[in-house]
Amino acid sequence: MQKFSIPAEDFDLEQTMTCGQTFCWHRVNGKLYEEASEDQESSESEKNSRFYTFRNKKPIIVEEKDNEIIVETELPREEVEEALGIHHDLEDIFQTFPENQKLSEAKEYLWGLRIVQDEFFPCLISYLLSPQMRIPRIKKMHNEIARKYGETREINGKELLRFPTREELSQASEEELRELGTGYRAKYIVETLKILEEESFEAEEVGEMEYVEAREEMKKLYGVGDKVADCVLLFSLGFYEAYPIDTWADKALKSHFEDLYADKYDQLSENMREHFGEYSGYAQEYIFHAARKGHIEVE
DSSP, X not given: OEEEEEEOTTOOHHHHHHSSSOSSOEESSSOSSTTSOXXXXXXXXXXXXXXXXXXXTEEEEEEEETTEEEEEESSOHHHHXXXXXXXXXXXXXXXXXXXXXXXXXXXXXXXXXXXXXXXXXXXXXXXXSOTTOOHHHHHHHHHHXXXXXXXXXXXXXXXXXXXXXXXXXXXXXXXXXXHTTOTTHHHHHHHHHHHHHHTTOOHHHHHTSOHHHHHHHHTTSTTOOHHHHHHHHHHTSOOTTOOOOOHHHHHXXXXXXXXXXXSSHHHHHHHHHHHHGGGHHHHHHHHHHXXXXXXXXXX
């Protein structure tokens, strides 16, 4: 594998990997979420540690050192930068947002957090596992599926976990997935796999659509509603205007954006997209993570 460095100005690897947006990255040593409740801060010993993921069955291993990201991979530099969200200028993004005290507070606490771009299929499955589940539990189920149907590869003396491809996971039955603790979500996975295969659903084609059309296309997959669709669009397909709304996001918006708040998901999401613009997803992730970590109060 090649090794190179990327300047990491205004980039916080730990915040980016542990803010709850991705289940496709792992720590090289230790666990990403399972070791503690999702409301606890990572210990000092965990910070600046190494993380990895796979894209097209090829590993990306990254570590933050001295304001640089040290990368080991077989993939092009540009693909790594996009996967980490490091190709964006955070200052430029935040200048597009209207002034808001709570977002400013979130920015102060979380500066350097980037929106990742995970591989479509693992990202989709992780969010099919997400309904009514806390972040550590989602990650645990995601890893169990990878262990059983994916591949464990030894690289530089470390065992790295690769999530299965669509073809590999299609061998799993609903019963087998339930045995891994996925519950009713097993049916979401099995039925979605059928749709992906039988209807020749292509993520690349979805990525070329306008946002509203893309969200409706995603909702054709079994178990995919507005929130799951928005998460996959934002964290995998480059729709940075998507504004996913889960419990924490809803609480934060209800507490601090009363003029924009609406009970219906569609209307609330649209209100936030209109308010924050083409990079609404960045505003969402900063507000969401700040609320989850207690940096901004919610009712």
